[in-house]
Amino acid sequence: MAKTAGRPPRSQSDIVEFRSKIAKHAVAIYRAEGFGAVSMRRLAKEVGCAPMTIYAHFEGKQDILRYLWADVLADMSDEIQEILKLIVAPDERLQTAAQTFVSYWIDHPDHFRLVFMSNDVTRSDVSTFVMDEETLAHFRVFSDLVQAVLQDHSNLKASTDTLISGMIGIAFCLNTIRDYPWADATMMTDRLLTSIIGPTKSIP
Amino acid sequence: MAKTAGRPPRSQSDIVEFRSKIAKHAVAIYRAEGFGAVSMRRLAKEVGCAPMTIYAHFEGKQDILRYLWADVLADMSDEIQEILKLIVAPDERLQTAAQTFVSYWIDHPDHFRLVFMSNDVTRSDVSTFVMDEETLAHFRVFSDLVQAVLQDHSNLKASTDTLISGMIGIAFCLNTIRDYPWADATMMTDRLLTSIIGPTKSIP
DNA sequence: CATTATTATAGCACGCGTATCAATTAAAAG
DNA sequence: CTTTTAATTGATACGCGTGCTATAATAATG
CATH class of the missing domain: 1.10.357.10 (Tetracycline Repressor, domain 2)
Structure with missing residues (x-):
């Protein structure tokens, strides 16, 4: 049972890390500018990734x-x-x-x-x-x-x-x-x- | 106190008529296709007017x-x-x-x-x-x-x-x-x- | 008729959530 | 190195609510 070649899936810790990073920024935006300011595009910009990348880690907003x-x-x-x-x-x-x-x-x-x-x-x-x-x-x-x-x-x-x-x-x-x-x-x-x-x- | 020239404002009955026309279509769409289908653009298409015209008669959705x-x-x-x-x-x-x-x-x-x-x-x-x-x-x-x-x-x-x-x-x-x-x-x-x-x- | 006030329109814009898809990059195995 | 696999990206798209502006249509007065 050898490992398959190729890039391995995200490690569990990577997933958690990314999710909590998103969460942290979301909370920050919400605290500072309220509910209306929390948007996917905004969040992506804040975090520094493409908007659609977030959807790889979250089901949606x-x-x-x-x-x-x-x-x-x-x-x-x-x-x-x-x-x-x-x-x-x-x-x-x-x-x-x-x-x-x-x-x-x-x-x-x-x-x-x-x-x-x-x-x-x-x-x-x-x-x-x-x-x-x-x-x-x-x-x-x-x-x-x-x-x-x-x-x-x-x-x-x-x-x-x-x-x-x-x-x-x-x-x-x-x-x-x-x-x-x-x-x-x-x-x-x-x-x-x-x-x-x-x-x-x-x-x- | 003569009336001013120009096109007169919408009569009260015209306003009511238009509003109820919109309302009628809104109800029809809602009944047929549910909440998600009721949108301003859709409503305008259904009624046969420009989307923004609705905003002259309603404050918003x-x-x-x-x-x-x-x-x-x-x-x-x-x-x-x-x-x-x-x-x-x-x-x-x-x-x-x-x-x-x-x-x-x-x-x-x-x-x-x-x-x-x-x-x-x-x-x-x-x-x-x-x-x-x-x-x-x-x-x-x-x-x-x-x-x-x-x-x-x-x-x-x-x-x-x-x-x-x-x-x-x-x-x-x-x-x-x-x-x-x-x-x-x-x-x-x-x-x-x-x-x-x-x-x-x-x-x- | 022309004038004038009002309404209606088309077109464009912004930002939103979300989806698709091809292109690229990253990290492992051989 | 190359190959393989997964992750990420960018571009593009759809429809949404809503606002702005310039233009056209309308209906009354003079």
């Missing part, structure tokens, strides 16, 4: 944007963790985390758009998201927080998922449907929590 | 898509009204309407994308939606249904808005974040309703 999501999601997660340090009561922890989550996306509409709405219109697939382990972890936080509050663990998953999709829904609506006079986000989040942990008194 | 929303929203509303005919109990009416609403968007991902996710990426504004009276009415249905169930009307708005954004959130998440193993949509909707009308037994 969507595939690159995932690296930006990671960046944003980590930022959001940090914000939540930071606040949770100060709180011990399980129900207060859940409430605070939820409020912080919702606030984050309302305070950073560009981040929200990037993570949740950067679907490519030309593709027929609506699906935006591909969950890797790291991304999943950011959402599992809520599973843990809900678990700490719920006495009945039988429908932990349903509760958690309702909470997550509900929070995203609130952020989504306030971001995209601006004409509608939505109720206060904090109130809505509070009300949403009711379906999980029962009536609460809001945190001052 | 977004402005045209509103007519498609109206079409889809009416369809969804009809589906809800149809089912509600058979139900009298207020709480059951609310539950059924909510489940139908969520199901509609999950069963029609293309419609969901059109209505809720057709933002133009090049524009920096995330906002997609402009609510006209007609569109608002489709959402007010839920306000009425909630009102019929709630004894305490003091936080009717918060409850309704939480429900609406929650339902949209469920539809949104199931449509766009496909990798995540979401709980059953019916269960989540049920749980969401809990925050509004308290614990319910699900409808068989």
Whole structure:
């Protein structure tokens, strides 16, 4: 079983290196000039390769944007963790985390758009998201927080998922449907929590 | 105060006529070939005018898509009204309407994308939606249904808005974040309703 | 008729995501 | 060295949303 002649395929490390180089520049552009500035042609110029070379390493733009999501999601997660340090009561922890989550996306509409709405219109697939382990972890936080509050663990998953999709829904609506006079986000989040942990008194 | 010379501005009826002509063709293209096929150039060809002429009558593509929303929203509303005919109990009416609403968007991902996710990426504004009276009415249905169930009307708005954004959130998440193993949509909707009308037994 | 105000058009431009394809370069084996 | 294979490049292309400009068509007034 001798090796075949000719140039060998890209080594695994080369692939990783190139991908992370692209990712690094993508994040830099996004941070400096926002979502609209991140384009394949621009990225290629920045990195110093032909636009089509990128397609040898990524499936498409969507595939690159995932690296930006990671960046944003980590930022959001940090914000939540930071606040949770100060709180011990399980129900207060859940409430605070939820409020912080919702606030984050309302305070950073560009981040929200990037993570949740950067679907490519030309593709027929609506699906935006591909969950890797790291991304999943950011959402599992809520599973843990809900678990700490719920006495009945039988429908932990349903509760958690309702909470997550509900929070995203609130952020989504306030971001995209601006004409509608939505109720206060904090109130809505509070009300949403009711379906999980029962009536609460809001945190001052 | 004599009229000035020269060709008079478009009459109001001319404007309306042209707009609805564009809208008609847009709906036709969308119905026949889906979201991706609706483009300004295509639309112009279909209607028989220069692409840029459309911009004299519409602010941009977004402005045209509103007519498609109206079409889809009416369809969804009809589906809800149809089912509600058979139900009298207020709480059951609310539950059924909510489940139908969520199901509609999950069963029609293309419609969901059109209505809720057709933002133009090049524009920096995330906002997609402009609510006209007609569109608002489709959402007010839920306000009425909630009102019929709630004894305490003091936080009717918060409850309704939480429900609406929650339902949209469920539809949104199931449509766009496909990798995540979401709980059953019916269960989540049920749980969401809990925050509004308290614990319910699900409808068989 | 001519004048004039308005709309409509064609043509070009920019940048976008993405695809194709021939030509070139790089790295290994013989 | 040459040969072989893979990676990269450049050019070109399509269609997209949208803007600009110069020109033509239109419909009223005087």
